[in-house]
Amino acid sequence: MPxxxxxxxxxxxxxxxxxATHKGWKRQANKLTKDFAFTSFRDSIVFVNRIAxxxxxxxxxxxxxxxxxxxxxxxTTHDLGGITxxxxxxxxxxxxxxxxxx
Numbered sequence: 001m002p003x004x005x006x007x008x009x010x011x012x013x014x015x016x017x018x019x020a021t022h023k024g025w026k027r028q029a030n031k032l033t034k035d036f037a038f039t040s041f042r043d044s045i046v047f048v049n050r051i052a053x054x055x056x057x058x059x060x061x062x063x064x065x066x067x068x069x070x071x072x073x074x075x076t077t078h079d080l081g082g083i084t085x086x087x088x089x090x091x092x093x094x095x096x097x098x099x100x101x102x
Contacts, residue, residue, distance in 0.1 A: 009082035018088055025091060031063075031076035032083060032091055036098060038069045047071055050097035060090050 010018075015032075019025055025034045038044045044066050051073065055061040063074040073094055075087040 007077060007080060007084040007086055009077070009080050009084060010088075015083055022091065022095070027083070028074070030082045031074045032087055033072060033074045034091070034094070036071045036073065038071070041066075041068050044069055044071050047098050051094055054090060054093040054097055058086065058090050058093070060086050062090060062094070 015027055019027060019032075025032050027033075036044075036047060038047065048064055048066060048071060051062065051064060060075070060077075063076075065072040065074075073091075075090050075094075076082065077084040077087055
């Protein structure tokens with residue numbers, strides 16, 4: 001389990017810098033979102049199960065919307081009302097959970 005640390009909302013500049021190096025992720029208000037496309041509903045669900053493992057590992061659970069072969073993932077730190085380093089860590093691991101890191 002990752003170590004505990006005091007979380008703080010990231011600055012707009014820090015988020016912008018992270019987004020510049022992480023293709024497909026977008027900032028929408030106080031969250032990061034990314035759409036993933038698959039060839040079937042089954043593939044979408046396999047991906048969601050991979051995300052579940054990541055989320056449990058980090059004890060930080062994203063919002064996930066499944067629409068047949070499209071999965072939209074949103075991460076935010078609800079307790080702080082914004083984006084923290086924990087969201088960036090989870091988002092990076094979500095990208096690793098699929099070859100769809102685009």
